[in-house]
Amino acid sequence: MDLDAYVAAHLPAWQRLESLTRQRRLTGAETDELVELYQRVGTHLSVVRTSAPDPSLVAYLSATLAKARTRAAGTRSVGWRGVAGFYTERFPAALYRLRYWWLGCLAGNVVVTAVMMLWLLDHPDVEQSLLSPGEIDQLVNHDVEGYYSEYAASHFAAQVWVNNAWVAALCIALGILGLPVLWLLFQNVANLAIIGSIMTRHDQGQHFWGLILPHGLLELTAVFVAGGTGLRLFWSWVEPRELTRTQSLAREGRTAGTIALGLVAVLAVSGAIEGFVTPSPLPTWARIGIGVTAEVAFWAYVFVLGRAAAHRGHTGDLGARVLEDRVATQA
Incomplete structure (x- = not known):
């Protein structure tokens, strides 16, 4: 797999997911978009790991997905609960x-x-x-x-x-x-x-x-x-x-x-x-x-x-x- 071409093709989706995780408030449509991008970028991470496991790219995608997951699921692990x-x-x-x-x-x-x-x-x-x-x-x-x-x-x-x-x-x-x-x-x-x-x-x-x-x-x-x-x-x-x-x-x-x-x-x-x-x-x-x-x-x-x-x-x-x-x- 041509890693540079793969990154160029999917970088906008990654950046959009990262942008959504940084927003203080999300509309209903944006929340749906975040979940959809989360699944799509999860696929991208799986492909990168399998075909071209570049450490820095894997780390970046993993971190982005972790932020997205936390945003989608809420902060249930924090606080008295x-x-x-x-x-x-x-x-x-x-x-x-x-x-x-x-x-x-x-x-x-x-x-x-x-x-x-x-x-x-x-x-x-x-x-x-x-x-x-x-x-x-x-x-x-x-x-x-x-x-x-x-x-x-x-x-x-x-x-x-x-x-x-x-x-x-x-x-x-x-x-x-x-x-x-x-x-x-x-x-x-x-x-x-x-x-x-x-x-x-x-x-x-x-x-x-x-x-x-x-x-x-x-x-x-x-x-x-x-x-x-x-x-x-x-x-x-x-x-x-x-x-x-x-x-x-x-x-x-x-x-x-x-x-x-x-x-x-x-x-x-x-x-x-x-x-x-x-x-x-x-x-x-x-x-x-x-x-x-x-x-x-x-x-x-x-x-x-x-x-x-x-x-x-x-x-x-x-x-x-x-x-x-x-x-x-x-x-």
Whole structure:
């Protein structure tokens, strides 16, 4: 195909479509014209891709079609309706679709933590090699509880949110490499196991878990979701199945972005609990009850709302409307 001749023949239609997308208001006739040109230019894009895939021309036509599609369909993805759709469909569907990955991550980390704590309790000499007697005394009698009351609750909640969001972001961002995710998760549970075993050996186990569980249930679940998502991203190019590696990685990368954005809200909730509930004067049973309630709500969110969204066809990926244009073509 002579690309120059093809461009010369159809450039007026492309420019007209581009002009219509820039108009503030369209009449009924202009709207009909926009839809007709959208279909026609979609055909042109398909021909160019097949016969003479010039990158700059493909990019230009794709961008023009995207603007036309947005103009024809409206701005439904913007505003509160888009936010509501994200949290009621896209995010829970992504969590549900990847449930086996993050549930496996959660179960594995719980087992590793339990094994490490039991082993450390049976080997007190290891504790002495990690910390001096003075450091252990400071940890047991001051540091753990003081950690939750050192700053004003609002400042501490913000600090906790930033820290946990950073850990979760690293798990997802480094997921494509695989091993760094495992290392991050191991560091996380190793710290918990070491401090937990020290507190338990010094008869402070009940106090320790009373401080950890209110916020830790939801917080650690969010971290394990991020870890499972990162590992799924790694596996998407190792075993792409029916897709090419590029397609598989792109799809899981978009889904990982969905989960990363959604976890911001989940970690904000756990940060608020850690900042305001954990150090509060409420009895231990009440503080733990609040943490359990938040955790149960998250699981219901995934397995009730997420399952329903998945059955409606949502996967956590971007909708076809905002992906690269692949419109029906006409002869």
